[in-house]
Amino acid sequence: MENKRCMTERIKKIYDIVRNTPIRFSVEKASLFTEAYKKYDGEPDIIRTAKAQAYMLDHIPIYILPGDLIAGAPASKPMGIEADFWTKGVWLKEGIEALRGEEYDISDEDAEKMYELSDYWRTQIAEYKLYDLYDEEMWRWKKSGFLLPVNNTLEEAAGMGYACNGMAILPDHDSYQIDHAYIVHTGLEKKIQEAREELERMNSRKIKTQEDLDKVYVLRAMIIIDEAVIRWANRYADLAQKEAEACEDAKRRKELLEMSEACRNVPAKPAKNFREAFQFLYFVFLMQSRQTTTPLGRLDQVLYPFYKKDVAEGILDDELVLEYMQCYRLKIMQMKNTSGGQSRLKWSGQARWNGVTLGGVDKDGNDASNELTILFIEAAYRCRTPHHTLHLRVHEKTPMKVLMKALELVKTGIGMPSFNSDACYIRFLTDKGVPIEKARDYMVVGCVEATVPEGFGHVYSMMVMTLAYDCFMHNGYSPVLGRQVGPETGDVRKMKTFDEYFRKAMEQCRYFIERMAEDNQLRYLTYRNVLQDAFPVSVFSDGAKVGKGGWFREMPYKIGPTFNIGIGTVNIGNSMAVVKRLVYEEKVITMDELMAAIDANWEGEENQRIRDLCLSVPKYGNDCKEVDDMVASVYNGFIDICESIDSYRGTKYNASGLSITAHDPGGALTGATPDGRYCSETLADGCISPAQGTDTVGPTAVINSAIRLPQYRLQACLHNMKLHPSSLKTEEDMKKLAMLIRTYMLSGGKQIQFNVVDQATLIDAKEHPQDHRDLIVRVAGYSTYFVSLSPNVQQEVIDRTSY
Structure with a gap:
């Protein structure tokens, strides 16, 4: 492994596309969704939304990047960003023009379409209905900026537009976390079957109350959207097969045919191997995510049974695993988000918090780290991108080799992994009534918040x-x-x-x-009565049995x-x-x-x-x-x-x-x-x-x-610490830091993360950004390219004490 610790040619090509393609605004997703949403006006909201989302999935343009091993795209065009009109207000001309002055490519045609869509959604979305209920006192509070930013007008309060990749519709006021291990072994066809069986049980003679009727609508919506997701995956299967037939390179042709086979099987059916499991989880992620905080889960735990089986059968080795992991990093790098007005000052530098949680304990309290824990860290070492981030769960039995591997990555300066205390997180969760076995299975969501499978928070x-x-x-x-x-x-x-x-x-x-x-x-x-997204709760283990949308169901x-x-x-x-x-x-x-x-x-x-x-x-x-x-x-x-x-x-x-x-x-x-x-x-x-x-x-x-x-x-707390590179020169230096981290984690500390960079480099990068395009720093719960931060935040990172 030591001689191959850099990107392969495949990864370099994808990396170059991701880093060097301008961010292009797209209205494809919004246009398709809006077209169908208007068509199904009058239907129960959750069914109307499911049908509109299904139509969007059936028609949105799809593509496969050259050399990619994982199908699925977060937008309708490479390095695109999909404009949203139904979550955080609508797009105003000044917001669009301001973005054009930054790093975003917005065509005149798309800008006109954004104005048109804004006119429609202004009368539909809940955000404006919310502020209609505000009294004078609430407006005084809202306009203060206590909840950033300062809002002097209704449009500013509503958010002035949002754009974010992913195929989900779910407004982000509540977040529902799925059980990755459960669904990857279950498949959507099983969830559709459960919904159909529950519908059959609830025949017309048993519909007695409004709650019964609402459950019927929810179950129908679950079936509509899950079937649409399967069709969407099959579109990628068809595309991969078509590209394979036209491909002259035998190795790439084989990869595309394997991709096609995987997309035919997942997420409809349970994953059979490591390749299909990774593909399954990415499809589900795209369907769950239209925001910046969706967790990627404990992937070293979820993928491990597939890894062990495939390695034992001789169809998988660690170098191939590392290529998949690096492809996945570059998949998440294609996720983009921004907003209109002043809101984006709160998350300067294309902030994202989609993270993989590693290590920690199992349900019995034993160390859960494994070969994939090490490989996820190695993949980030080879493919040094800000996203996805990594969170390492630390406990008293965390092996020193895992801590040292993590610090080897920290030493590169990309600001990950963050270190999270099992003792502190699990205590918080059990204090809130979460059973100890479930609390031990926590994952990090957002910056460094704790959640558990099929929980929210x-x-x-x-x-x-x-x-x-x-x-x-x-x-x-x-x-x-x-x-x-x-x-x-x-x-x-x-x-x-x-x-x-x-x-x-x-x-x-x-x-x-x-x-x-x-x-x-x-x-x-x-x-809760507008744009109900049936997909996240459809894949809950009790989704069909409960038969309620996320806004209405009681979370476990x-x-x-x-x-x-x-x-x-x-x-x-x-x-x-x-x-x-x-x-x-x-x-x-x-x-x-x-x-x-x-x-x-x-x-x-x-x-x-x-x-x-x-x-x-x-x-x-x-x-x-x-x-x-x-x-x-x-x-x-x-x-x-x-x-x-x-x-x-x-x-x-x-x-x-x-x-x-x-x-x-x-x-x-x-x-x-x-x-x-x-x-x-x-x-x-x-x-x-x-x-x-x-x-x-x-x-x-x-x-x-x-x-x-x-x-x-x-529930979470961020602790940033900046280290000078000279402090981690030797193995002994790294062992001292490892012991400091472990001591902190076991003494009441919850989380800590490190920037390893010298002051002179940061100062020069602020003055000469063209010379430091790839300099990565840890800002808060995320890493990003230093030159993409606002000048004030750049200076704040510079001013942090360096040890």
Whole structure:
């Protein structure tokens, strides 16, 4: 293997197509779906949607890239991106023209079609119906930007357009995770049969209630869409066979015929071998994904029985496996997404979070890593792309060879895998009532959230907690926005004790979070009757038996929904530590003086003196228990608020700590803060990471600070750490880092990930992007090309402390 650790000629050719083809907007999917959706007007929504989606699958253009081993395309043209009109608002002219000024190729003809489709969907989609229910208070909250971005108009609130690849229709407010191991051994024909049998049992004499009638419609929709998926796979079988007949290269002809045979069998029937299993899972992924967070599952576990069988029979070797894995990486690299307006600032750099979860324990608690765990890491080493990402589950028995293999990949600088603690994730899940055997089978969804097969639990929203804190400091008024946003919780100058100050701050933050819950409730009620996607729940093991769409069925495990309360929370904790020490304990400054200084953005000699005092107070990340405990108290306060609010799913909300790149626009909405931060300056990244440049003692101190936070109470939390390449020169260096990771994972840490790059390279890449086109960095729960990030996020990555 050591002599072949680079891309094969096949992979190089596909890589060149993926990297060098312009991103081309397409309206094929939307046009076909809309054409049929209009035709079936008047039918029950779930049947209407299934028929329109089936029509789209029957007619959307398909293709196979030269040399590809896996059939299926995420868009109607190579490196295309499919415009969406029914999820996050409709496309406006300024949004389309803005994209044309970036990296997207939009023809005049497609732009005109986008305007036409926008006119139709503006009257159909639930997003506009949602805002029709908003009262004045909810609009004041929505316009604040607490849920990024700032929304000054209805069109901005609706999202101003979205584009994302995949064949799914499902709006992304809820996410339903399938059981990959179950469906790959079952096949869609079995699911169709189960739906037909349930329909036969529910004959006309047994339809007594609206619920019974709705179940009939759901079952019919399941059959419609599953049959369409089989036809769609057979279209690829026909195409592969046609290309094989015209192919003069014997090796490629054989590959195409094998591809054709696989597409004839899966996903209609259970996969028979490794090749068919990979093909099956990719088809299902495309049908499940029209968003950026769909997980790829525990593929080293799901594929392992097929791998062992094929290796034993002599029809598979590791080099072929690695080619399939690299093809799969390049498949996910073809997934593109963007949005109109300012929303894309929250996920700068073509952010995606489609990840493969590796390692961890099995249902009995034993180490589950295997040969495929190593091979997935090796495939990423050979084919160094930002996507798909890798997540390595770590526990006390994780073999050192697996950790060292992972760190070998980390050392390349592509920012993966992330390291995830089995102890912390499984504890969170079992605390929510998930059986231990099921909790041990968790996979990572989105950035680093935990979910289990046939569960759901996706983190909603980028909630800027520092905006709420800034409003608290000004009695509900936002200095940046120049208007009253939150309630009047009192003049901080008149608060007698720190306990009163802390309690009032939580009161202001609760107001913002409760408005988020109200938004979610209204969103759930307005969305669930429009564009119901039958496919995800059709492949649940109990899909036909339950016979309900995803919005209406009770999910087996109460993992979500979840609010993201991590944007700026470290800054708030640091600020509160400053206020407690300088104002209430040592009394070296008054609250009047502090407020005057932050309102002046620290300008002036006296205000700069006060800022110096604020900066001198220890900050989170330096193993200072006093400030670490304060950050923990803020997190616990926010988690308590979330867990006290009833969700639209009949559960309480969970809490999570993520930022993606929202700490940049979130910081822009926040005035100067008592931790010494300037107005509009970027907030701390990752949500468990120290604020940029404030951790000065070393990595062990950062780890000690992080484990004082209540990470086990969070569904997910991001911890970024930047290492200089010189820190991983030797095998001994890597072993030390492996032990640090294991210690952190077993001591309360939930997740950690690394950038390995020197400061000079990043600075030069920002100044001379043409010389660093392939430089990959870890941003949040994803890696991306550094040069594709916005300038502010580039600078934020540069400013992170390097060890």
